[in-house]
Amino acid sequence: MRTRQASDKYQRLVEDSCNAAFELDAEGRILYMSPAFEQICGYAPNAVYGQPLEAYIHPQDRVRVSSLFSAALDGQTPELISSRLQHREGQPVTVNLSVVADFQADQATGLHGVINDISAMVKTEEMLRQREELYRGLIENMNDISFSLDKEGRYTYVSPVAEYVLGYPLSEIIGSPFRRFVHADDLAGLETAFAKAVEGQTVLSEFRVLKRNGVLLHFRVSARFIVEDGRTVGMNGILSDITLLKENEFKLKDALEEIKLLSITDALTGCYNRGFLTEHLPFEIKRAQRYRHPLSLILCDLDHFKQINDKYGHQAGDLVLKEFVIAIRGVIRENMDWLARYGGEEFLVAAGETDLDGARILAERLRMVCANMVIDYKGQQIKITASFGVVSYDQAAKPEDVSAETMINRVDKCLYTAKQRGRNTVVCQDAIDFLGQA
Incomplete structure (x- = not known):
């Protein structure tokens, strides 16, 4: 009696979860589906019993999901993949799908796993991507700094907007080494990016700069080496202020982490x-x-x-x-x-x-x-x-x-x-x- 009560208690844990737990036979047909599946996909559990789970997978993702099932049945280490379900009303639902095989006497008898609805997170990430493109366009047209360096890495030219963005007079920037304005923690990564660049290749990197008033800014650099008579004599490039973009990325990342933590707390x-x-x-x-x-x-x-x-x-x-x-x-x-x-x-x-x-x-x-x-x-x-x-x-x-x-x-x-x-x-x-x- 006590074992049955414990089993019932575990069953309630599964059925109360916001994620859908499922069991399949070796052919991929549904033997059990927890109630959360109806909230995720629109189908009541009793309507899907006996049906292949792949029937509810988005057509473009079925091959990948089938490969996941086959790998699990072959005894390979379980993995988590992102896939899409086809909602009863027609729209795709992005989910994380994890699956583990059941074995008896070294023979795979079926599968069990969990479906986690991540569609809200995917929408948030898409919103972030669109916002990043918007901010990038604004930044590239407002606060871009053109610059030139000599072969020693000193500024020989910087566009006038640098004085407004960085807070230093142009006379102080010209002749200063590029590294003077780079945050100490970012120097190694930036110098590695420069060292790996070859003739004709664009250097792309990000780093932080401390303004004259102490405010920390984030920049993206895009630059090319200047080559004359086969010798590198300097570098030309553009510095883009991406501070606003980074701040929004950090805020959104923190918000997503908080949402994720709340969902399991x-x-x-x-x-x-x-x-x-x-x-x-x-x-x-x-x-x-x-x-x-x-x-x-x-x-x-x-x-x-x-x-x-x-x-x-x-x-x-x-x-x-x-x-x-x-x-x-x-x-x-x-x-x-x-x-x-x-x-x-x-x-x-x-x-x-x-x-x-x-x-x-x-x-x-x-x-x-x-x-x-x-x-x-x-x-x-x-x-x-x-x-x-x-x-x-x-x-x-x-x-x-x-x-x-x-x-x-x-x-x-x-x-x-x-x-x-x-x-x-x-x-x-x-x-x-x-x-x-x-």
Whole structure:
């Protein structure tokens, strides 16, 4: 019964995700499609069962997608590709498509994967491209600086607009070395670009300049060497002020990064959300299988959390969840482990490069940190405890016998046992007989 409940819980994670999860047979026919497919493509899941997934791929992308499926069925490393679906209403929908093959006795039996709608991001990138072209046209007609250098790299000529753009009088620029006005961090890249240029070839590069008033500008240089009687005697070129373009690029990049982060972040606690867990855990397992590296999962649940909500109110409960996440983050490794909200007051830690003994120690540290917490809420002291289940990826198991679902089922069983033993405890997989209960 408990295994069925855990399986149902994992199924809800898949069905609640904004990305579409799917399963195909070896011929590419749809065996399962999560509800998100209808939002992405306009087709209800029950309308696509038994149909080849390629039927919903844009005609121009079908060959590439078919090659992806074939590579996966041949056992090649999974990869992520951009493709287009054909929406029910006719318009193309740009998506990221990832797929992994299922194997039994070294025989591919089917595929499963995730469809991630990136059409909004693609539209944003197109908007950026159009804006860049607009700004480039404006810049090239407004603030372009013509210049000439001698063979030593000193200015012999610079157009009058340089005085306005850079803030230096022309008399100070003429005779100065080109490198004087280049940001120190950009000198090496610029000189490399010049050194690689050959006779007749245009040098293209970007660098920063510090104006006389301290303002940092971004420039794009386009230049050619001057050759007389077979000897390089200097260089002629154009400097284009692309500062406004760069500022907008940075702003848009930051906005896209923020949107991406929000899409995988739990709004209340700030840790990863269920969507991230559903998508990322299978790839963590595949990586552990491929490189034979240890991987452990720790599932934790706050004890008697409902009583906290009932006694102190839901705002207090929210505060407890936030403080709990802060405490866990203070213990796990920043660039090796990750934390996701599994649902309600349950959280999952994926500990990379960590075997069962290491995960047991980590879970016990987390338990002690939690047990020692005192959370102040409007002058009231709230103490909490938590229960922990711990499992590790079994390197001896066949790859087809280990999945995100089976590992979550096992760690959920451990957590359930910890609850049955009185809570505020850690139970590892080696304390339970899983034989025949996966």
